[in-house]
Amino acid sequence: MINLTIRQMSELLLSKQVSVQQLSGLFYDRCQSHNKSIGALITLNDELNAAELLQAQQQVELGDHLLAGIPLLHKDLFCTQGVKTTCGSKMLENFIPPYDATVVKHLKVAGMVTLGKANMDEFAMGSSNEYSAYHVVNNPWDVSRVPGGSSGGSAAAVAARMVPVATGSDTGGSIRQPAAFCGITGVKPSYGRVSRYGMVAFASSLDQGGVLAPGADDCGLVLAAMSGHDVLDSTSAQQPKWQWHKPQNPDMSGLKVGVTRAWIEALQDTDVKERTLQAIEHFEKNGAQLIEVDLPHADLAVSAYYVLAPAECSSNLSRFDGVRFGHQAKDISDLESLYRQSRTEGFGDEVKKRIMIGAWALSSGYYDAYYLKAQKIRRLISEDFNKVFAQVDVIACPVSPELPFKHGEKADGVSMYQADQFTIPASLAGLPCLSMPIGFSQTGLPIGLQLIGRYFDEQTILSTSDKYQQQTDHHLHMPEAFV
Amino acid sequence: MNPAYKMSINRKELEEIASLAQLNIPDSQVREITDSLNQVMGMIDHINEADTEAVEPMSHPNDAEQMIRQDEVVDGSHKLELLKLAAQADEDHYLVPKVID
Numbered sequence: 001m002i003n004l005t006i007r008q009m010s011e012l013l014l015s016k017q018v019s020v021q022q023l024s025g026l027f028y029d030r031c032q033s034h035n036k037s038i039g040a041l042i043t044l045n046d047e048l049n050a051a052e053l054l055q056a057q058q059q060v061e062l063g064d065h066l067l068a069g070i071p072l073l074h075k076d077l078f079c080t081q082g083v084k085t086t087c088g089s090k091m092l093e094n095f096i097p098p099y100d101a102t103v104v105k106h107l108k109v110a111g112m113v114t115l116g117k118a119n120m121d122e123f124a125m126g127s128s129n130e131y132s133a134y135h136v137v138n139n140p141w142d143v144s145r146v147p148g149g150s151s152g153g154s155a156a157a158v159a160a161r162m163v164p165v166a167t168g169s170d171t172g173g174s175i176r177q178p179a180a181f182c183g184i185t186g187v188k189p190s191y192g193r194v195s196r197y198g199m200v201a202f203a204s205s206l207d208q209g210g211v212l213a214p215g216a217d218d219c220g221l222v223l224a225a226m227s228g229h230d231v232l233d234s235t236s237a238q239q240p241k242w243q244w245h246k247p248q249n250p251d252m253s254g255l256k257v258g259v260t261r262a263w264i265e266a267l268q269d270t271d272v273k274e275r276t277l278q279a280i281e282h283f284e285k286n287g288a289q290l291i292e293v294d295l296p297h298a299d300l301a302v303s304a305y306y307v308l309a310p311a312e313c314s315s316n317l318s319r320f321d322g323v324r325f326g327h328q329a330k331d332i333s334d335l336e337s338l339y340r341q342s343r344t345e346g347f348g349d350e351v352k353k354r355i356m357i358g359a360w361a362l363s364s365g366y367y368d369a370y371y372l373k374a375q376k377i378r379r380l381i382s383e384d385f386n387k388v389f390a391q392v393d394v395i396a397c398p399v400s401p402e403l404p405f406k407h408g409e410k411a412d413g414v415s416m417y418q419a420d421q422f423t424i425p426a427s428l429a430g431l432p433c434l435s436m437p438i439g440f441s442q443t444g445l446p447i448g449l450q451l452i453g454r455y456f457d458e459q460t461i462l463s464t465s466d467k468y469q470q471q472t473d474h475h476l477h478m479p480e481a482f483v
Numbered sequence: 484m485n486p487a488y489k490m491s492i493n494r495k496e497l498e499e500i501a502s503l504a505q506l507n508i509p510d511s512q513v514r515e516i517t518d519s520l521n522q523v524m525g526m527i528d529h530i531n532e533a534d535t536e537a538v539e540p541m542s543h544p545n546d547a548e549q550m551i552r553q554d555e556v557v558d559g560s561h562k563l564e565l566l567k568l569a570a571q572a573d574e575d576h577y578l579v580p581k582v583i584d
Contacts, residue, residue, distance in 0.1 A: 098561065098567075098568070191545065192545065205542060205543050206544075231557075234549060238550070300529060300530055300533050302526070303526055303529040304530055306523060306526060307527055307530065314504060318505070321505070322570065323569065323577050324568065328570035333580050334580050335579050338580055340505050340507050344506050344507040347506075352504070353516070353519060353520065353523070355504045355506065356500045356504045356516075356520060357523055360500045360520075363500070370530070372540050373533075374527075374530055375540030375541050376539070376541070377530055377535065378540075379538050379539060379540065379541035380533065380535070382541060413519060413523070414522050414523060414525075418526070429544060430544020430545055455545060
């Protein structure tokens, strides 16, 4: 039961072979029993909400929505009414939002059952989940290794099938890299596809909500339900509600796949390199045409990102001043000290570091040289993609140059930043992208492949991935300890 | 540390940045934080290698225009719910240390 697709679970619910209560109960128990070893959740709801289950059961019986009765976790940066939303930070340790994020609302309306909130790097800043202010997350494939980040809790929970699906968010790779590290599929839609209302902001021009689940079809179903224009988010795109069409067969005839050969050739890890080449070969065998492409400015992406994302973060996180919500320092006698002390106590070291980088990049004397310069590079990278997408339908490239690393192995922050070199370019351009499982290293660790699509063309990346998954079973493998 | 860093900050500059960021830096961490910021700044400096002459800055991924809605009240007041989130508030106000004598 635990390793079924959403469509298969929905089928069992519809044919009354299982009730919403039973299905949610099964995954709730798995969350409870595995959280100790994995640490994927910050909050497990005290119990299943009876009213929510009843509503979902009614929706199932009405045949209302394919997602009705399917349990999930929300990354702990989506506001959930009445349920603590910490964003992985001590700053929001006691924050209970009075409203639901639009994403949460959409999935509730579809009848999905929320079991709790997933662990994450503090304020979504990190690529290993080691920056959570609560506890680390262990990779279910090898608990001595990180699950990736920042949506590491979501990815690990899905990999151990503590839930069939979880929401995540991606600013520079935070859905794709943990999906790759945990052997599941993770999709970041086009910027603007999913409302950011009620999603705690890190870098507003880059942040985008998305989905992590075993397969592309699972991701497509949930992404369709959570997407759509939202008047409450002025950056949400005025597009008709996106719909997912699962492809009927694995034939890829006519599909033009751009391959970034130079990136693949430069991979140091031979397992990552071999699996990547094999997956691309698989596309060709299924009828796709491979075309070599180049993104000449992509090697500047990490540097530009570490100007832009911290700049936006320093501005967004200025709202945390200890006065209106969030942590407040005790026994302070003047306002300025109240701000400074509350922030100093509430934020972790990585968040403080990024706020300071941002404050510096935006300060007088550096604004033109760094912030504007980085925005210009952002345009060059975006134009590189435009040129490539004049020739191809989808780009296939690595997600991460490396396998999941050990806890504490990357104490030097900059090397962790640089490992996001393949995920950041698509983020800067706002393009839809995903990571899908393509096999394992000789040591049994999962490896992902990234697919990047044209703006608002989530369909092509997800259907390419689904076609691949119709003929492979990497996405259905589970770590043995959790079967 | 990599000697190739062009941009680097000293202790005084760190204090200015901390002040802009509204953060306190304990003396015991000055060295460590300065080093770690310098490391990131060294990485960022890479952007200066690019020729961006005549390139327009890009602040938003699809250059979308800001949407403007009618100036109408669509959401009621949530004063009490919101004040409840504050560490210190009365029925109408957020409470902070005295600002004016």
